[in-house]
Structures are given as structure tokens and as C-alpha cells.
Amino acid sequence: MKYWEDFEVGESTELGSHSITEAEILAFARKYDPQPFHADPEAARRSIFGGLIASGWHTCALMMRLSVEANRREEAAATGSPGLDSCRWLKPVRPGDTLTGRSEVLETWPSRSKPIGFVRRRVELINQDGEAVVSIVGITMYRRRPAAAA
């Protein structure tokens, strides 16, 4: 099990990859973000983006999925998040793009009232051309190492 104590400032983690399909982009957009350039391929072609692009909230959802899978591989004792400092959608995400996640620990601090600690990290998704398409700085909570196991 990876506890809060096991995270070090500067450590980076590869989160794995996901190739996004047009069907996925349309399904997410039609449910949650039905703007023409996310939900209608024909209208998207005529938009300033020149083709279908994924909702930024879809890109963040994929980042979450990759983070959860990475936590599982590391057996990290993650227990939710109070929020994010920032999120920037830097480049459009298009059908067929392969997005690779990467995270870096920026800061760690313990909770004063609960047996958990906080980790602030930057997480980015990089496309197949090496461009960051989204960059966030967010906070994750992890359980502390139980005293008996220390």
C-alpha cells in the first residue's frame, strides 16, 4: 500500500495512455456538453475548430480515469480530492488522438485533524505530437500509514 508518507516532492508518475474515438467524443458531448463543435461532426467542420473536438470536461474525465488506474497499480490509499488550483485546456483533442498522462508531485502536507495527508500535483495529458492538451494543478488526499505498520 502506498500511503501519504510515501509521496516525495518531485516524483513523477506515468499514468498510461488512452486513444479517443469519435464515438466517445459524441457520446460524452451529447450527454453533458452538447455544443455543436463537440456533438455534431458537420457543424464542427464549419466551426473555428475545423472539426470535431472533445469537451474539455471529457478530457478531464479521461485524466481522472488514467489517474484512478495508476493509483490502483501503485495501490495508493487515495481518498478523494478537495479540489484543484487550476485547469487549462491548451490544445483541442480530436478523434484518434492518443493521450498519455503524466503527474508530478509539487507539495505534500498532513491534515491537522484527520489521519490523512494532502498531495498537490501537476497532471498533464500529452498528445501523440508531444503537445500538452490539458494541464491541471490539483490536490489529492491519501490515508496516513498506520502506526503499527510504520
Place this chain on the structure above:
Amino acid sequence: MKYFEDVHVGDVMRFGRYEVTREEIVEYARQFDPQPFHLDDEAAKASMFGGLIASGWHTGAMFIRMVVEHMTPVHATSGAMGFDDLKWLKPVRPGDVLSVESEIREKIESRSRPDRGTVKIESRIENQRGEVVMSLVSLVIYLRR
């Protein structure tokens, strides 16, 4: 249609009504956030949340749905650069009914693109008890008249 010139710091908008269902919480979580407290009643009961809760990113997705239904049709926006200071403040549970209160915080003219500007909008997503479950400051691109 409201353009960059037509929104003013301090303007407040209230909109949206989103009923959160157990099925949707689990469906979103299976696809994007498969942690036990988003997926399974029993596991969620044993967690620090005491019951099934929606993924925070799912709450974000429900927020953008309300924005696209109620704001986008009447505001001349062209997407967003992102957001700052997102806080997940309270759990969102099955049966909750969410709505949005948005306030214009700041207007920034573009130096490179005279046809647009950025507007910082603080949004609070509330449940049926008036508790704020999530808040954020979006950086929305508005077209100029």
C-alpha cells in the same frame, strides 16, 4: 445575445435544474472514476462518505450541461480556457437536485484578439438544500460586439 460588452462585473445569473440519479452516478463512475465510493452502495457505506456519492468530475459535467442549456444559447461565448480554484465542498448523492448561481468577477480585454475578451465567472453549484456542493472560477471567452 450578450457579448463581452454586455456583461458586467457583479452580474448574477441563476439557472438550471439537474436531478442526480443513482444510475447516472454509477454509469459515469464506471467510465471515468471507478472508485468504490462512486460505484457500490456497500463499499460506499463503509467509506468516510457513508454512502454512494457522485464523482467530483461528474458534478463538473452536470454543471457544464446546465451552462450549455441555459447560458450558451444567450451568451456569445466561444469555449473556455479552463478554470481556477475548483472546490468540491459537499458530497453529491442520489436524489440531489442541483442548480447554478454564476457571478461575473472580472473582464479582461484581449490584446492580441480585438474581437474577443476573457470573462472570469465564479459559479456555485447548489443542492436542493441551498448548500454549495462545488464552486469554480471559469475563464470564458466572449466575442465582442
